[in-house]
Amino acid sequence: MSFYLVQFLSGLATAATLFLVSSGLTIVFGVTRIVNFAHGSFYMLGAYLGWTLVERWGSTPLGFWGAVAASALAVGLLGALMEVGLLRRLYRSPELFQLLATFGVVLVVQDAASWIWGSEDLLGRRAPGLRGSVDILDQPFPLYDLVLIGLGPLVLGLLWLLFNRTRWGTLVRAATQDRDMASALGVDPARLFTGVLFLGSALAGLGGALQVPREAVNLHMDMAIVVEAFVVVVVGGMGSLTGAFVASLLIGQLQAFGILVFPQITLVLVFLFMAVVLVIRPYGLLGRAEDAPPTAASPGPPLVAAAGAARWAPALLLALLAAVPLVAGDYALIVLTEVVILALLAASLHLLIGLGGLVSFGHAAYFGLGAYGAALLVKHFAAPMPLALAAAPLVAGLGALAAGWFCVRRSGLYFAMLTLAFAQIVWSVTFQWYGVTGGDNGILGVWPPDWAAGKAAYYWLTLALAGGALLLLRRAAFAPFGYTLRAGRDSTLRAESVGIDVRRHQWLSFALAGSAAGLAGGLYAFSKGSVFPTLMAVPVSVDALVMVLMGGIQTLSGPVVGAALFHLLETEAMSRTDWWRLVLGAIILVLVLAFPKGVAGFVRDLWTRGRDA
Amino acid sequence: MSRRLAVENLQRAFGGVQAVRGVSFVLGAGEVLALIGPNGAGKTTCFNLLNGQLRPDAGTVRLDGVDIVGLPPRRIWRMGVGRTFQITATFASMTVRENVQMVLLSVHRRLFGLWNPAAAGFRDEAMALLERVGMGAQAERPCGVLAYGDLKRVELAMALAGDPKVLLMDEPTAGMAPGERQELMALTSSLVRERGLAVLFTEHDMDVVFGHATRIIVLDRGQLIAEGTPDAVRADPRVQAVYLGGAA
Numbered sequence: 093m094s095f096y097l098v099q100f101l102s103g104l105a106t107a108a109t110l111f112l113v114s115s116g117l118t119i120v121f122g123v124t125r126i127v128n129f130a131h132g133s134f135y136m137l138g139a140y141l142g143w144t145l146v147e148r149w150g151s152t153p154l155g156f157w158g159a160v161a162a163s164a165l166a167v168g169l170l171g172a173l174m175e176v177g178l179l180r181r182l183y184r185s186p187e188l189f190q191l192l193a194t195f196g197v198v199l200v201v202q203d204a205a206s207w208i209w210g211s212e213d214l215l216g217r218r219a220p221g222l223r224g225s226v227d228i229l230d231q232p233f234p235l236y237d238l239v240l241i242g243l244g245p246l247v248l249g250l251l252w253l254l255f256n257r258t259r260w261g262t263l264v265r266a267a268t269q270d271r272d273m274a275s276a277l278g279v280d281p282a283r284l285f286t287g288v289l290f291l292g293s294a295l296a297g298l299g300g301a302l303q304v305p306r307e308a309v310n311l312h313m314d315m316a317i318v319v320e321a322f323v324v325v326v327v328g329g330m331g332s333l334t335g336a337f338v339a340s341l342l343i344g345q346l347q348a349f350g351i352l353v354f355p356q357i358t359l360v361l362v363f364l365f366m367a368v369v370l371v372i373r374p375y376g377l378l379g380r381a382e383d384a385p386p387t388a389a390s391p392g393p394p395l396v397a398a399a400g401a402a403r404w405a406p407a408l409l410l411a412l413l414a415a416v417p418l419v420a421g422d423y424a425l426i427v428l429t430e431v432v433i434l435a436l437l438a439a440s441l442h443l444l445i446g447l448g449g450l451v452s453f454g455h456a457a458y459f460g461l462g463a464y465g466a467a468l469l470v471k472h473f474a475a476p477m478p479l480a481l482a483a484a485p486l487v488a489g490l491g492a493l494a495a496g497w498f499c500v501r502r503s504g505l506y507f508a509m510l511t512l513a514f515a516q517i518v519w520s521v522t523f524q525w526y527g528v529t530g531g532d533n534g535i536l537g538v539w540p541p542d543w544a545a546g547k548a549a550y551y552w553l554t555l556a557l558a559g560g561a562l563l564l565l566r567r568a569a570f571a572p573f574g575y576t577l578r579a580g581r582d583s584t585l586r587a588e589s590v591g592i593d594v595r596r597h598q599w600l601s602f603a604l605a606g607s608a609a610g611l612a613g614g615l616y617a618f619s620k621g622s623v624f625p626t627l628m629a630v631p632v633s634v635d636a637l638v639m640v641l642m643g644g645i646q647t648l649s650g651p652v653v654g655a656a657l658f659h660l661l662e663t664e665a666m667s668r669t670d671w672w673r674l675v676l677g678a679i680i681l682v683l684v685l686a687f688p689k690g691v692a693g694f695v696r697d698l699w700t701r702g703r704d705a
Numbered sequence: 706m707s708r709r710l711a712v713e714n715l716q717r718a719f720g721g722v723q724a725v726r727g728v729s730f731v732l733g734a735g736e737v738l739a740l741i742g743p744n745g746a747g748k749t750t751c752f753n754l755l756n757g758q759l760r761p762d763a764g765t766v767r768l769d770g771v772d773i774v775g776l777p778p779r780r781i782w783r784m785g786v787g788r789t790f791q792i793t794a795t796f797a798s799m800t801v802r803e804n805v806q807m808v809l810l811s812v813h814r815r816l817f818g819l820w821n822p823a824a825a826g827f828r829d830e831a832m833a834l835l836e837r838v839g840m841g842a843q844a845e846r847p848c849g850v851l852a853y854g855d856l857k858r859v860e861l862a863m864a865l866a867g868d869p870k871v872l873l874m875d876e877p878t879a880g881m882a883p884g885e886r887q888e889l890m891a892l893t894s895s896l897v898r899e900r901g902l903a904v905l906f907t908e909h910d911m912d913v914v915f916g917h918a919t920r921i922i923v924l925d926r927g928q929l930i931a932e933g934t935p936d937a938v939r940a941d942p943r944v945q946a947v948y949l950g951g952a953a
Binding site: 564567568570571572573574575576578579581582583585586587588589590591592593597600 | 756758777778779782783788790794795796797798799803806807808810811812815816817818819820821822823824826863866867
């Protein structure tokens with residue numbers, strides 16, 4: 093009995109931290125409608141700053157709590173700075189560009205933190221006066237965690253007072269419900285947004301600083317917490333503080349007891365829970381339909397099939413690419429093989445985002461399913477490469493068919509979160525099903541047979557298969573299939589009233605995109621000779637998103653351009669500097685600020701302008 | 706006159722508000738039936754009940770004798786009920802012609818083709834429909850940049866592309882200049898004669914209603930309060946009291 097009580101209490105302590113971070117996320121989202129990926133980075137910065145300050149001042153209780161508060165304030169200021177310097181310029185950009193920008197911040201913060209604090213885990217000192225533990229029914233429980241448990245409701249109460257008893261809070265609530273109305277009432281949105289970013293980021297920083305006595309501070313904290321905070325916010329209902337509180341409690345308990353009941357699938361449990369909640373309650377526990385974010389992609393100008401000389405550009409590019417092995421060395425071919433594979437991955441994601449308005453945060457799942465499908469066949473059944481490569485899109489397509497059935501039932505950010513949930517489930521199964529997948533040791537020895545083993549031979553094979561798939565995706569975009577997908581995005585109402593089953597079409601598109609990503613994954617597996625769970629982890633999904641957005645979602649060539657640009661930049665930066673994340677993040681920020689329509693869109697605009705002039 | 710649509714005792718509430726209560730009427734081929742009533746009378750709700758966007762709490766809607774209650778809009782459309790919306794709904798990222806082609810692709814169940822360009826399918830049919838509604842010259846413009854009145858005409862062409870037996874038009878001339886309104890309704894009337902269509906429309910412009918409707922039904926607070934020829938409805942004291950108010 094007492095054991096369960098302690099477990100329950102530690103669940104509450106987890107919930108307190110979760111609530112601090114996710115309340116900040118939900119406030120920022122509610123007012124600015126920006127999905128702030130950098131929120132986790134603020135949490136991490138709070139932890140690092142907290143560590144430094146606690147080391148310096150933390151020998152007395154006053155010093156310790158002063159250090160925590162100072163870290164929160166400093167991180168809040170950074171958040172306000174991000175609003176003024178970056179987000180403010182992007183409020184009129186498509187939501188996805190705001191997302192991309194915050195992801196650029198994630199990368200920059202990663203390397204900045206690594207530069208300042210190093211890559212070693214940092215163990216902080218414990219809170220003075222709270223080092224011991226209390227006995228709860230004869231079970232020891234850390235005193236510090238008890239304080240945390242009290243802090244959750246305290247912060248909720250303070251936030252409630254702030255939002256309901258102050259003029260500023262009332263304005264924030266007004267802006268949350270209706271941005272246009274708030275500015276009509278004479279509220280300066282810019283100042284309000286800066287304040288909200290300050291508050292939200294400070295809460296993240298506070299959550300981070302409070303972790304110092306509990307766990308080692310490291311460079312992986314940002315992604316881990318932001319994904320969990322998203323889950324909390326989505327489960328609770330976007331923009332709802334009380335919802336975030338309730339969801340934090342539930343998820344804290346789920347983690348505390350889940351580990352006892354299902355030790356094998358602890359990683360999956362939270363995402364499974366979110367998926368179930370979203371299927372039953374479309375807008376989260378306490379969310380309202382009107383708070384739901386709109387579908388992420390706004391309809392662009394008509395897709396125009398290239399006319400005249402430009403029509404031959406893809407064929408010309410293919411011919412050029414096919415000739416590269418005649419002049420290039422092995423290293424260039426390896427990089428180029430990866431570019432072609434990633435171009436297919438990006439193009440398959442673009443089918444969903446660009447044509448369907450369906451932003452997937454978990455496209456890596458299908459890339460990974462393809463890679464693992466192929467590798468498992470090779471490992472367990474000694475399948476020849478052609479068979480394994482044929483199975484890759486099939487396995488991924490079936491996976492996408494299953495996951496897509498759930499995902500297309502929701503739209504906008506909720507769709508995105510469901511795709512993320514399924515990707516995390518697939519990742520965790522791969523990671524934890526040691527006997528079959530080898531866990532994080534991956535599967536080695538997935539090499540092509542002799543005839544395709546040469547770098548040039550495998551490059552040509554990749555070019556033929558991925559090029560063929562790219563051609564099919566391109567044809568499909570201009571064919572009735574792609575038009576129908578766009579019709580559903582432009583106006584679901586109109587599409588349904590002219591006989592189109594929008595949901596079923598989105599479902600099939602999801603499966604098609606998944607199997608194309610699966611082919612890319614299969615090709616990737618044989619190009620590397622191995623597969624690892626990281627192939628289907630969040631960063632790969634984010635990379636794919638960045639490629640699509642970099643290239644611009646309004647052109648079909650965009651994802652290909654984006655994949656090439658992204659991968660070449662990444663490879664180049666990685667080979668030249670250890671601070672490649674910093675470089676990449678900075679480039680993303682510059683690109684977002686300079687080319688709000690993506691690079692390919694920018695070039696097309698130049699082209700059209702030049703022609704019209 | 707063959708009976709197309711038969712609506713009986715339609716009911717629908719939103720929370721505690723009874724938006725439509727016991728509405729019954731019939732609509733025959735060759736008729737242009739106007740559904741009028743003050744704002745909030747339940748006209749759009751009625752439309753949404755007829756084309757399947759909303760499910761009635763009670764009542765039946767029969768199309769050529771077949772009960773269509775509970776079917777989704779896309780099924781009801783396939784059975785021959787076309788619709789234009791009060792707030793136009795078109796595919797903004799496509800050209801005017803592609804909008805109509807999209808409907809034709811759906812009519813011919815060609816939505817899943819992966820290879821041949823959609824823009825090549827049913828091009829002539831789409832152009833013929835656009836010429837019919839006077840939008841031929843703007844066929845290649847993106848729908849997203851059209852004037853509102855032109856969008857209404859595109860919607861009409863899209864509805865006609867489905868070759869409907871019954872056409873539901875929710876405020877078909879809203880946002881148009883007076884001359885345009887008469888023109889669009891004259892076009893509608895001639896389509897009714899040509900194709901034997903049955904049209905049900907709502908409208909706030911009384912010149913349009915009394916100039917083009919063959920019959921009028923009047924809705925007030927969810928209930929039908931009058932029905933008849935334009936002359937009979939115009940003379941009906943209940944209509945004057947409720948709908949036309951003191952002005953009449």
